[in-house]
Amino acid sequence: MNKKQRTMLIRILITAVLTVALMLVLDISRWPLGNIAHGLVYYLIVYLLISYDILLKAIKGIGNGRVFDENFLMAVASIGAFVLAIYTKRDDYLEAIAVMLFYQIGEFFQSYAVGKSRRDISALMDIRPDYANIETADGSLKHVDPDEVEVGQVIVVQPGEKVPIDGIVEQGVSSLNTVALTGESLPREVHGGEEVLSGSINMTGVLKIRTTKEFGESTVSKILELVEDSASHRSRSEDFITRFARIYTPAVCVAALALAVLPPLVNLMIGNEPLWSQWIYRALTFLVISCPCALVISIPLSFFAGIGGASREGILVKGANILETLSKVKTVVLDKTGTLTLGVFDVTAMHDIDDADKTDEEEKRQLVELAVLAECASSHPISKSLQRAYGKAIDHSRVSDIQEISGQGIMALVDGRQVAVGNEKLMERVGVEHCHCQASGTIVHVACDGRYAGHIVLGDMVKPHAAEAIRALHESGVEQTIILTGDSHKVADEVASKLGVDQMFSELLPADKVTKVDELLAAQVKGEKLAFVGDGINDAPVLTRADLGIAMGGLGSDAAIEAADVVLMDDDPLKIAKAIRISRKTLRIVWQNIVMALGIKAICLVLGALGIANMWLAIFADVGVMILAVFNAIRAMQVKKI
Numbered sequence: 001m002n003k004k005q006r007t008m009l010i011r012i013l014i015t016a017v018l019t020v021a022l023m024l025v026l027d028i029s030r031w032p033l034g035n036i037a038h039g040l041v042y043y044l045i046v047y048l049l050i051s052y053d054i055l056l057k058a059i060k061g062i063g064n065g066r067v068f069d070e071n072f073l074m075a076v077a078s079i080g081a082f083v084l085a086i087y088t089k090r091d092d093y094l095e096a097i098a099v100m101l102f103y104q105i106g107e108f109f110q111s112y113a114v115g116k117s118r119r120d121i122s123a124l125m126d127i128r129p130d131y132a133n134i135e136t137a138d139g140s141l142k143h144v145d146p147d148e149v150e151v152g153q154v155i156v157v158q159p160g161e162k163v164p165i166d167g168i169v170e171q172g173v174s175s176l177n178t179v180a181l182t183g184e185s186l187p188r189e190v191h192g193g194e195e196v197l198s199g200s201i202n203m204t205g206v207l208k209i210r211t212t213k214e215f216g217e218s219t220v221s222k223i224l225e226l227v228e229d230s231a232s233h234r235s236r237s238e239d240f241i242t243r244f245a246r247i248y249t250p251a252v253c254v255a256a257l258a259l260a261v262l263p264p265l266v267n268l269m270i271g272n273e274p275l276w277s278q279w280i281y282r283a284l285t286f287l288v289i290s291c292p293c294a295l296v297i298s299i300p301l302s303f304f305a306g307i308g309g310a311s312r313e314g315i316l317v318k319g320a321n322i323l324e325t326l327s328k329v330k331t332v333v334l335d336k337t338g339t340l341t342l343g344v345f346d347v348t349a350m351h352d353i354d355d356a357d358k359t360d361e362e363e364k365r366q367l368v369e370l371a372v373l374a375e376c377a378s379s380h381p382i383s384k385s386l387q388r389a390y391g392k393a394i395d396h397s398r399v400s401d402i403q404e405i406s407g408q409g410i411m412a413l414v415d416g417r418q419v420a421v422g423n424e425k426l427m428e429r430v431g432v433e434h435c436h437c438q439a440s441g442t443i444v445h446v447a448c449d450g451r452y453a454g455h456i457v458l459g460d461m462v463k464p465h466a467a468e469a470i471r472a473l474h475e476s477g478v479e480q481t482i483i484l485t486g487d488s489h490k491v492a493d494e495v496a497s498k499l500g501v502d503q504m505f506s507e508l509l510p511a512d513k514v515t516k517v518d519e520l521l522a523a524q525v526k527g528e529k530l531a532f533v534g535d536g537i538n539d540a541p542v543l544t545r546a547d548l549g550i551a552m553g554g555l556g557s558d559a560a561i562e563a564a565d566v567v568l569m570d571d572d573p574l575k576i577a578k579a580i581r582i583s584r585k586t587l588r589i590v591w592q593n594i595v596m597a598l599g600i601k602a603i604c605l606v607l608g609a610l611g612i613a614n615m616w617l618a619i620f621a622d623v624g625v626m627i628l629a630v631f632n633a634i635r636a637m638q639v640k641k642i
Contacts, residue, residue, distance in 0.1 A: 307588030
């Protein structure tokens with residue numbers, strides 16, 4: 001609770017105590033100054049204690065041209081109650097005080113709820129590093145502003161400190177807490193050569209990191225920009241409520257004025273008693289009930305809470321308008337490599353000349369060893385994949401006369417034997433009878449001294465949660481899932497079948513993907529939205545073209561993250577369905593608040609106009625609806641088990 005909230009709470013408590021005292025002491029005329037208008041001065045003191053800030057806001061609003069807001073309504077209703085009590089010569093001015101007291105109680109609860117949700121999000125997103133450590137010539141550490149660190153410079157991150165800038169670990173082994181980035185509670189183990197993202201918290205060992213980006217371009221800066229920018233993007237629901245309030249508030253003021261004036265005038269015209277006090281009282285009750293604060297407060301708060309809840313789970317949504325669009329997604333189009341697959345080649349099989357699996361472990365070891373030694377000088381991804389499968393240090397002294405044949409493969413002398421490693425064209429070049437492999441993936445053929453040794457199948461591994469993610473999308477109401485990929489038809493078809501995707505389009509260039517998305521958009525039912533999920537630079541045009549772009553933020557390119565509307569910080573495709581469920585929960589809460597607030601107000605306005613609802617019921621109806629709407633709104637942050 002901040003200082004302003006504490007002050008407000010003290011004012012509420014003092015006003016409540018004094019109000020009870022005024023109610024209990026019946027003969028107020030015996031008090032000092034009690035003979036002045038039968039103690040009106042005491043009621044005015046209590047009234048001003050609880051309402052001075054509302055009255056000042058109402059006066060400022062009139063001065064700034066914003067006449068018809070909730071402050072104006074409450075000021076008119078409460079002052080009117082005072083005037084009416086004086087006009088009818090009643091000594092009880094408690095209704096005027098009660099109007100402001102209960103309104104301030106509602107405002108206090110609303111302020112506390114909003115403040116709590118803001119603190120939760122601020123604590124979650126408190127990942128901006130204050131400094132970076134640079135090692136000086138004498139070995140000591142110097143604190144510098146992260147903005148001053150250049151690309152390629154080595155920084156030192158000690159246990160308990162935040163990683164200030166993206167980079168590669170040069171030295172050290174440690175565990176990183178990445179919960180603020182990805183929502184993943186398990187620590188991530190890192191060692192030399194691995195990439196680390198800014199915003200992570202170093203938990204155990206000392207790390208020396210060579211920076212790969214400037215601070216302004218690092219992950220932590222990008223996240224903070226996304227969260228800060230999200231507040232400026234309003235949803236259609238918020239715009240509707242703003243436009244509604246602009247029309248609604250003046251309309252109810254005119255209606256209240258008509259209620260106060262027209263019935264008495266009609267009574268006068270037909271010769272009856274005008275009953276001015278009765279109709280003015282009804283008009284003031286009408287004003288209190290009509291205050292639109294429940295809508296004006298709870299709708300933006302619902303979206304704010306929804307965005308905050310998603311951020312907790314490592315899902316960054318770039319605005320309330322995006323959250324609203326996400327709730328309407330019925331078609332999800334996905335890139336394959338890096339989105340549904342890891343984007344890293346791994347050995348998936350080893351076959352002999354008959355395309356049958358090799359079962360002898362020694363033969364498999366020898367096949368990989370020949371391929372790795374021949375490829376030892378290559379930096380190609382295939383060579384790196386083979387080295388990972390080999391899992392041992394390479395003895396370069398065993399290899400000589402390495403010859404790279406462009407577009408075909410490598411030839412080299414390994415332990416004095418002529419080894420050829422490459423595709424079918426290389427086998428044909430060296431005159432070796434080989435096998436035409438039927439498996440999907442990249443095929444690496446190996447020949448030794450003119451004899452075929454077998455082939456290695458390298459495949460892009462499907463992400464652990466990919467199949468579950470597709471099922472979750474269908475369960476969350478997505479009607480169609482589609483893969484668009486530049487990969488071969490055979491590979492793409494195998495992945496699509498394994499994951500249970502509805503449709504697949506393969507061998508597409510970036511421009512072809514845009515064309516295909518245009519076709520899908522044209523075939524959409526009105527009101528339904530299409531989302532595209534990708535991670536690469538070539539996906540940026542499609543992310544922009546789709547109704548909604550979702551980017552993989554962990555390993556995704558900067559271009560894709562900039563172009564996307566939603567960023568998944570841990571690259572987990574399972575989060576796509578979760579983001580959709582969060583958006584739909586948020587929109588349900590928004591409409592619950594709209595229907596509840598308008599429904600209750602409509603009933604109470606009719607009761608107030610008919611004289612059935614008095615000022616006390618009006619106060620409870622207005623403040624009660626506001627408190628219910630606010631606490632319903634902050635439920636949008638509860639998304640852990642959604």
